[in-house]
Structure formats: structure tokens, C-alpha cells
Amino acid sequence: MSDVNLKTLARELNLSVSTVSRALNDSFEVSRSTKKKVSNLARQLNYQPNPFARSLRNKSSKTIAVILPEITSNFFSLIINGIENVARANGYHVLIYITHESDAKEVEYCSLLQNGRVDGVLMSMSGHSGDSVHIKSLMARQIPVVFFDRICEEIATTKITTNDYESAYQGTVHLIRKGVGRIAYLGISSGHSISKNRFQGFVDAMKNNHVQIDPEQIVYCTGHEHTDRQKILQLLSVPGRPNGIFAAVEQPALLCYEIVRELDLSIPHDLKLISFSNLRTASLLNPSLTTITQPAFEIGREATRILFKALACHNAQLDDFTIRLKSEIIERESTASI
Amino acid sequence: MSDVNLKTLARELNLSVSTVSRALNDSFEVSRSTKKKVSNLARQLNYQPNPFARSLRNKSSKTIAVILPEITSNFFSLIINGIENVARANGYHVLIYITHESDAKEVEYCSLLQNGRVDGVLMSMSGHSGDSVHIKSLMARQIPVVFFDRICEEIATTKITTNDYESAYQGTVHLIRKGVGRIAYLGISSGHSISKNRFQGFVDAMKNNHVQIDPEQIVYCTGHEHTDRQKILQLLSVPGRPNGIFAAVEQPALLCYEIVRELDLSIPHDLKLISFSNLRTASLLNPSLTTITQPAFEIGREATRILFKALACHNAQLDDFTIRLKSEIIERESTASI
DNA sequence: CTGTTAGCGCTTTCAG
DNA sequence: CTGAAAGCGCTAACAG
Numbered sequence: 001m002s003d004v005n006l007k008t009l010a011r012e013l014n015l016s017v018s019t020v021s022r023a024l025n026d027s028f029e030v031s032r033s034t035k036k037k038v039s040n041l042a043r044q045l046n047y048q049p050n051p052f053a054r055s056l057r058n059k060s061s062k063t064i065a066v067i068l069p070e071i072t073s074n075f076f077s078l079i080i081n082g083i084e085n086v087a088r089a090n091g092y093h094v095l096i097y098i099t100h101e102s103d104a105k106e107v108e109y110c111s112l113l114q115n116g117r118v119d120g121v122l123m124s125m126s127g128h129s130g131d132s133v134h135i136k137s138l139m140a141r142q143i144p145v146v147f148f149d150r151i152c153e154e155i156a157t158t159k160i161t162t163n164d165y166e167s168a169y170q171g172t173v174h175l176i177r178k179g180v181g182r183i184a185y186l187g188i189s190s191g192h193s194i195s196k197n198r199f200q201g202f203v204d205a206m207k208n209n210h211v212q213i214d215p216e217q218i219v220y221c222t223g224h225e226h227t228d229r230q231k232i233l234q235l236l237s238v239p240g241r242p243n244g245i246f247a248a249v250e251q252p253a254l255l256c257y258e259i260v261r262e263l264d265l266s267i268p269h270d271l272k273l274i275s276f277s278n279l280r281t282a283s284l285l286n287p288s289l290t291t292i293t294q295p296a297f298e299i300g301r302e303a304t305r306i307l308f309k310a311l312a313c314h315n316a317q318l319d320d321f322t323i324r325l326k327s328e329i330i331e332r333e334s335t336a337s338i
Numbered sequence: 339m340s341d342v343n344l345k346t347l348a349r350e351l352n353l354s355v356s357t358v359s360r361a362l363n364d365s366f367e368v369s370r371s372t373k374k375k376v377s378n379l380a381r382q383l384n385y386q387p388n389p390f391a392r393s394l395r396n397k398s399s400k401t402i403a404v405i406l407p408e409i410t411s412n413f414f415s416l417i418i419n420g421i422e423n424v425a426r427a428n429g430y431h432v433l434i435y436i437t438h439e440s441d442a443k444e445v446e447y448c449s450l451l452q453n454g455r456v457d458g459v460l461m462s463m464s465g466h467s468g469d470s471v472h473i474k475s476l477m478a479r480q481i482p483v484v485f486f487d488r489i490c491e492e493i494a495t496t497k498i499t500t501n502d503y504e505s506a507y508q509g510t511v512h513l514i515r516k517g518v519g520r521i522a523y524l525g526i527s528s529g530h531s532i533s534k535n536r537f538q539g540f541v542d543a544m545k546n547n548h549v550q551i552d553p554e555q556i557v558y559c560t561g562h563e564h565t566d567r568q569k570i571l572q573l574l575s576v577p578g579r580p581n582g583i584f585a586a587v588e589q590p591a592l593l594c595y596e597i598v599r600e601l602d603l604s605i606p607h608d609l610k611l612i613s614f615s616n617l618r619t620a621s622l623l624n625p626s627l628t629t630i631t632q633p634a635f636e637i638g639r640e641a642t643r644i645l646f647k648a649l650a651c652h653n654a655q656l657d658d659f660t661i662r663l664k665s666e667i668i669e670r671e672s673t674a675s676i
Numbered sequence: 677c678t679g680t681t682a683g684c685g686c687t688t689t690c691a692g
Numbered sequence: 693c694t695g696a697a698a699g700c701g702c703t704a705a706c707a708g
Contacts, residue, residue, distance in 0.1 A: 005684095006685065006686065007685080015695090016694065016695045016696075017686085017687095017695090018686095018688080018694075018695065018696080018697090021687060022688095022694085025687085029694080031693060031694090034693085034694085046452060046475065048449065048450070048452040049453065049686075050394070050454060050684085050685050050686070051390075051454070051455045052389075052391075052393040052454065052684085053390075053394050053684070053686040054686055054687080055390040055686095056390040056391050056684090056699095056700050056702090057686050057687050057688085057699085058686085059700075061390070063433075071415050071418055071422075072412065072419055074410065077410045077415045078410055084409075084434060084436050088435075093450075094435075095401075095431055095433055095434075096422060096432050096433075096434050097432075098419065098422050111384070111386065112431075114384060114386040115386035115387065115388050115389065116388060116389070116390065117389045343700095343701055343702085344701065344702065344703095345701080353678080353679090354678065354679045355679090355701090355703095356678080356681090356702095356704080359702065360677095360678085360703090363703085366677095368677065369677060369678090387701080388701050388702070390700085390701080390702090391684090391700070391701035391703090392701080393684095394683095394684050394686090394700090394702075395683085395701080395702050395704085396684090396703075397684075
């Protein structure tokens with residue numbers, strides 16, 4: 001660590017520490033000429049204020065935390081990109097915490113942030129438990145929290161997510177319009193509002209279009225590849241197997257696609273797929289894998305903007321409302337089959 | 339921010355601040371009973387030490403920074419995953435800075451870190467300029483820097499990367515063994531050691547196997563999709579076009595694959611591809627897209643471990659050497675054509 | 677075993 | 693316009 005601090009500068013210039021501080025902070029009450037002298041020397045010695053002394057004094061860290069379940073999906077890394085983008089533009093630093101879908105880690109990280117390490121938190125819940133005292137306790141300490149994507153409905157704050165119900169509905173209709181009669185649902189088992197909304201969108205679309213839902217063809221994946229593979233294999237191996245699949249999450253969709261290849265089904269002729277996905281390469285994967293793509297970068301940016309608005313107003317209470325950005329249904333044109 | 343601090347605890351328990359501090363730090367010189375009392379109250383009031391006061395005092399932040407060119411590729415997000423993994427296991431926090439391939443931002447971020455905000459830095463150079471004073475200045479201030487992937491050879495510190503020369507060599511041989519006669523090289527224009535090593539591996543493999551290199555078929559992409567598309571189109575449109583492509587970077591390979599689809603070439607029969615890639619979905623993309631896959635997660639972990647070793651020894655100087663983890667050549671089995 | 681005190685580097689009254 | 697001094701919350705001598 002450098003030993004260039006205010007005292008160094010003050011000594012060198014025969015000024016007091018406070019004057020130097022004021023000069024660097026561009027205070028009204030310091031002469032133009034001293035300001036010049038100070039800032040010149042500061043630049044020359046490459047002075048950087050000690051962030052901890054400053055945070056300690058100002059009770060503000062110019063740092064925010066992102067807590068999210070994973071990072072190796074394109075969706076979340078795009079979100080981080082958006083967050084970093086806005087944060088840097090505001091001179092803020094970004095701490096990253098990955099829960100790997102563990103509730104316990106989420107609690108641990110929240111507790112780590114209880115004492116001012118960050119001015120605010122952006123969070124996508126791993127929370128399968130539905131418990132949220134750790135978050136409430138964070139907010140009780142005046143640390144604003146904004147949710148993105150996997151929001152927590154029971155907490156009164158601002159939430160950014162997508163129009164999951166509508167896009168699931170539209171996506172299902174999309175399959176139905178293609179004349180697909182036996183549509184399976186591929187989701188993951190979790191109590192997230194997101195899963196619920198997507199499932200409801202699927203169900204309503206089916207009902208409103210008088211397509212029957214076969215309970216056997218509603219598959220909840222676990223995230224364990226082996227188990228999920230069995231489930232999907234079974235789904236696709238029986239005689240009355242589906243000829244369309246609506247996947248509410250990306251990972252099972254990819255697994256499904258792999259299995260389809262192994263079973264040597266002909267896509268898209270025997271099976272049409274639509275999936276929530278932010279894979280940039282989805283278009284390369286298969287012409288029939290129509291995607292419901294969420295505006296990830298924009299989600300990250302918007303959540304961060306909202307957080308900063310609160311921070312700017314001396315931690316003004318965040319209003320309790322949900323912004324739903326629109327997902328886009330992207331259909332591949334090609335009809336090549338594999 | 340919470341107002342539970344050492345003073346609060348001390349007042350409540352009729353102890354001095356220093357005793358409370360010692361008790362919480364599990365010092366030798368405090369009785370078992372007071373330790374109990376203190377830690378009980380601390381837990382009860384959910385006491386969290388103020389990180390800034392601590393950092394200011396200890397001159398250590400328990401935080402590291404990751405500076406890297408981008409995050410939305412699977413490769414880099416896997417690396418971050420590895421970094422976070424080791425950092426958290428050591429009780430460290432992780433700050434993220436994305437340069438978006440901009441040298442200026444890299445310089446800016448390094449300067450932000452000059453004054454103790456972090457104890458160490460993990461870095462993958464965007465540096466196209468080859469300039470590295472900003473990094474030297476960081477190290478001059480006793481902040482250890484470990485490079486990963488895009489290392490900076492002229493800086494004397496530890497570097498973690500992969501055996502790029504060897505795997506490029508092997509990859510090329512792989513194509514040659516398949517009987518491919520006209521092999522194009524797809525890279526990006528940059529002075530990175532990585533690019534150089536991969537290119538050299540390609541060249542040497544070609545020479546040693548007496549396959550001629552056609553200068554027309556060495557294409558350097560820019561990262562601008564439109565330009566790159568033109569270049570690749572041209573490469574594939576001429577009569578004596580290549581029947582094999584060695585891609586030293588993932589992005590041009592994907593672009594290439596897209597174009598191939600548009601041109602309706604038959605893969606793998608008319609064109610065999612091999613590419614450096616960490617796409618988890620590469621196997622789904624195409625059976626012929628053999629990949630050279632870098633151990634990204636392990637790169638992240640190893641770099642972080644090495645950094646911590648230095649931090650543990652009171653910022654012991656990091657030795658100047660390069661660790662080269664092995665990439666894996668993964669060939670898809672299927673022979674289906676698109 | 678415990679308390680007193682000084683000081684990390686900074687900002688901000690309060691006095692000139 | 694500038695300086696002296698206090699204090700943010702913590703740790704670590706030093707003294708009992």
C-alpha cells in the first residue's frame with residue numbers, strides 16, 4: 001500500500017491536512033492557487049485517497065454487492081455486465097457473491113453485509129425456503145435491496161423482472177399455432193415466483209386454446225443431470241410422447257436437446273421446442289429451438305439505476321413495486337433438420 | 339448501517355472496548371467466561387465488525403480485485419466462479435472490474451486500486467498496447483498481481499495460463515490426420531502472447547507435417563461482427579476454399595459456423611472445424627466442431643490460491659514463473675451432418 | 677486477565 | 693481563506 005496520504009501532501013506544501021483535504025474535494029473555501037498546487041502534487045505523487053478512512057468517516061462505501069445464484073449462465077453474466085456498466089458510470093465498485101443456489105450461503109452473505117461494507121445490494125434469490133428474515137434484517141439496517149429476476153414478493157422493495165406469465169403464454173400459443181397437439185412442460189422444482197408465473201402462463205394458454213394437459217407430461221427437473229436425464233428420457237420414450245416441449249428454463253432444454261439427438265428424433269418435424277434461453281448460440285443449436293429471450297443486460301442496468309436513485313436520496317425508502325421488462329420470442333427461420 | 343459496535347457491547351457488559359475486541363478475536367489473554375458473555379451478546383445483537391475501521395487499522399482489506407476483459411463468455415465466467423470459490427473459502431471478498439477490452443479502462447481500474455482497497459489483484463490483460471506501467475506501479479505499492487489466461491510476459495510475477503502452443507499444435511495435427519489438406523487459420527488481431535503461441539503451434543504443426551500454409555487463408559478477425567463476417571465469407575467463397583479451419587478463438591468460430599450454415603456447406607464432410615472453446619453447448623452445436631477446451635474453473639482457482647499464498651506470507655514477493663494448465667481436445671463422436 | 681491510550685487517514689466542525 | 697482538533701470503529705502496545 002502506498003504511503004502517500006493527506007499528511008504527506010500537507011507536509012510537502014506547508015499546508016494543513018484539512019486544507020489539502022478541502023482542496024482535493026474542491027471546496028468553496030480554498031483559493032484557486034492552493035487548489036492548483038495541491039492537485040498538481042497529488043497527481044505527481046499519484047495520490048489516491050484511502051478508501052477505508054473515507055468510508056469510515058463518511059459512512060458510505062461507494063460499493064454495492066451483487067448476490068446471485070450462479071454466474072456461468074449467459075443470462076446472469078449479461079446481468080452482471082449491465083450492473084457493472086451502471087455502477088462504474090457512477091463511480092461505484094461491485095462486489096460479487098455467488099450462492100450456488102444455497103439458501104445457507106445467501107443468509108451468510110447477507111449477514112456479511114450487515115455492517116456497511118456496501119451501500120446497497122442487488123439480489124436474485126436462490127431462496128427455495130421462502131424465508132427472508134436475512135433480507136429484512138439487511139433492510140432494517142438501512143441498506144437498500146433491489147431484486148432482479150428471481151424476486152422475493154413478500155419484501156417491500158423495488159423488483160425488476162420480466163413478463164414471465166405473458167411470454168410463457170405467448171410461447172405456448174406459438175407452439176399450438178404450429179399445430180402441436182401434445183405439449184409437455186419442462187420446468188424446475190422450486191417455489192420461485194418465476195416458475196409459478198411461467199407455469200401459469202403455460203396452463204392458461206393451453207386451457208384457453210382447448211389443448212389438453214397431460215399430467216404425465218409435466219416434468220420438474222432437479223438440476224442433477226443424472227436424475228433429469230432419466231425423467232426426460234422417460235418423457236420421450238413412451239408411445240404417446242409429446243411432439244412439442246415448452247421449457248421454462250434453459251438447462252433442461254439443452255439436456256432435452258441432447259437426448260433428442262441421442263434418440264435420433266427428427267427436429268423440428270417430430271418435435272418442436274421452445275425454451276426460455278439467453279444463449280447467444282441458441283440460433284446455432286437448432287432451427288426449431290425457438291427461444292424466449294430475456295433482456296438480461298437491461299435488467300441489470302435498470303436494477304442498478306433504481307438502487308442508485310435510492311442511494312442518491314440519502315437511502316430514500318424504495319417503493320414497493322415490480323417492473324416487468326419484456327422478453328422477446330425469437331424464432332429461427334431455417335427449417336433444416338438434424 | 340447498524341449502530342452495534344464494540345462500544346455498545348462494552349457498555350452493555352461493563353467491560354472496556356479493548357477487552358471486547360480481544361474476546362471477539364479469541365485472544366489468549368481473556369477469560370473463558372468473559373469470552374462467552376461477549377460472544378453471546380454479540381450474536382444476540384447481530385454484531386458485525388465494521389470492515390472499514392478494521393481495514394484502516396490492519397492495513398488489510400480481505401478483498402481482492404479481478405480485472406478482466408469481458409464476462410459474457412463462458413470461459414471468463416467459469417474463471418470468476420473458480421476465483422470466487424477459493425476467495426470465499428478464505429474469507430475474502432471479490433471486486434469485479436470489466437475492461438471491455440479497453441486499455442484505458444484497465445489503466446483506470448489499476449489506479450483505483452492503488453490505495454489499499456484490495457490486498458491483491460487477479461488480472462487478465464486487455465492490453466493491446468503492450469504497455470504495463472500501470473501494473474508495475476500497482477506492484478510497486480506492494481499489491482501482488484497474479485495474471486491468468488492473458489498474461490503479461492514482461493512483468494515479473496506468477497502467471498497462470500494454458501499450454502496454448504501445444505494444444506494448438508495438437509489441434510492442427512488432429513485436422514491433418516483427418517486428411518484435411520487446406521487448413522485455414524482463424525484468429526484475432528492482437529499482440530497477446532496467447533495469440534502468438536497459438537499461431538506458432540499451428541504453423542509448426544503444418545510445417546512439421548509438410549502441409550502448406552496459404553497466406554490467403556490466414557484470417558485475423560477484429561471483433562466487429564460485420565467486418566469479420568465479410569472476411570470469413572470471402573475465405574469460404576473462393577474456389578480453392580479451405581476444407582478445414584483451425585480457430586484460435588471461440589467467437590470467430592461461431593460466426594464461421596453460422597456462415598457455413600448459411601452457405602449450406604455440409605459439415606463435417608466438406609469442412610472440418612476445430613476451435614478453442616469453453617461453450618458448454620459446443621457438443622450440441624455440431625458434431626464436427628471439435629473443441630480445445632481450457633480448464634477455466636481450475637485456472638481461476640489456481641490463480642487465486644497462488645495469490646493467497648503470497649498474501650499469507652505478508653505479501654511475499656511472487657516468483658516470476660508461468661504455470662501452464664492443460665487444455666483438453668474434445669472430439670464429438672457423432673457423425674451426423676447438418 | 678483487564679483497562680487506558682494512541683493512532684490508522686480522512687472529513688468536518690469550530691476558531692481564527 | 694487556512695489551521696487545530698475531534699472522531700468515525702477498530703486494534704495493539706503498554707500498564708497494571
